[in-house]
Amino acid sequence: MTDYIFYIFLDMAVEYFAGTIPDCIHSMRRHDTKKPETASYERLVFRNASDYHYMKISLIFEGGNIRLNAAHFKQLIISSLRELYGEIGAALPFDVLKFEENTLSAVLRVYSSALVRLWSALTLLGCYQGQPCGIRVVQVTPFLLALSGNSRELKLD
């Protein structure tokens, strides 16, 4: 009996090496070597796809060492919006994504439809707690990734 089983396995081995393997083992091998699906080519073009615009700005004081935190900074911009556009303008939703207290620089996010109103309010922002100040807009872009690579910052001596 054992010899008979041995000869069955020997027979399968010979068939395997001869290229004609039994169906059950062949289908297992086919399953093992099944290649993962790869992506087919696709191209999408989006025009004005970004709902938001991003602004990198910095607050500059004429003199004095004035410190403020992110909440004060946002409140300052809201007050400038209120001055220019009233209560409706003050309700304009925008985000202070990042604020650095040391350099008084920030990254803002605003809906594209509200960009002009926010930018004009930033331009006309004139003072904080009686101190003259201004906002310098460093970069404006619809792609947040573009804020990480502004070649105009390249300074070589």
Place this chain on the structure above:
Amino acid sequence: MYSNLEKTPRHLLVCEKSNFKNEKSRHGIHVENHYFNYRVSVLIPECGALPAGLSTIGSSFGKYYLVKNLPVYEIVEQQFLDLCVKKGSFYALSYNTRIDQDNSAALIPAGKLILSVDKDTYEELGLEGQQSQYSHKAVMRHIITIDLTDASFAPGTKKYKRVIWALKEKKPLACDFLMAWHPSGEGDFSLSSYFAKYQCKEHTPSVSTKILRDIPSPVISGGELKGKPEESCDSQEFLDWLGAASADIDCNNEASSFLSTYCCPEPSVVMGQACLWTVTGFLLPEKIYMLLEQLRHYFDEPKLAHWTTLTVHGFADSPVSWGVAEHGFHKGGENLYNFVIFRNHDYWLQMAVGTQDGCPP
């Protein structure tokens, strides 16, 4: 009431999906034709230290040169073309010139000199050019393209003499140039010795590595560019999230927060750590392609990460974006592209341009 104020200039985003092993994949062409690159960033999820292969490539990015107050005719003269331009890929871009205000110049490896000049300079120079594609009623900018490798530009020809005369005597143009050279064979040419009589300084690209910890990241699938509800995010959401991760912006905000409501697109997972590696300088497409190939083979060994990204930022003040397509600066000069590389050699390629740019190829 504010309908006119709600309009913004147009921008374009092209998202492509393919596989690196696909014969018709054009990833190499896109990298090769984007000549002027300012910054390259690589983000590797679930990675606490920079892989050895990347740091080797980072150190081999090659030097670039800043030549101050170089007259433009010097890179047009036949001697320079024979020694340098025709024996490799030479890249030159005017430094510290703003494409929307000043005169800019660029020399691309195809041997074309591209001058982007204002109206007065164009009239004084007297060379043939075209109006900028982005002019309005008053044409304020002209683009002059001179093919230096053309047969009609051989020394002694009328065209050659006119160009040299215009740039040398009629309206001498000079600016600071960033330049780099990638030789096609063995050569002993040195830019620093050729331009020794000008102030030529060698620079090395600066490299920085940052490890990000405990950041939420969107779940994406290589085959689903538009995402699948509840399963994966789309390519635009991913690009925005990548911008937030690169700029170190908090993605864990509540909807009721006063300061920011920005949060990671869903579905998302939290990455324990991620390596963000950045190279900044005047970077050549040849080296960027080597970096891309290295990243492709990152997944040859089993890794926890499902994807990595390679982001390339172009110069905002370059006269061209891809190939000889005109590039301008309206409210921004973005011309960047981003590869998302998946384990099975699938990739996404996202190319973003601003207002004064044609559609990426």
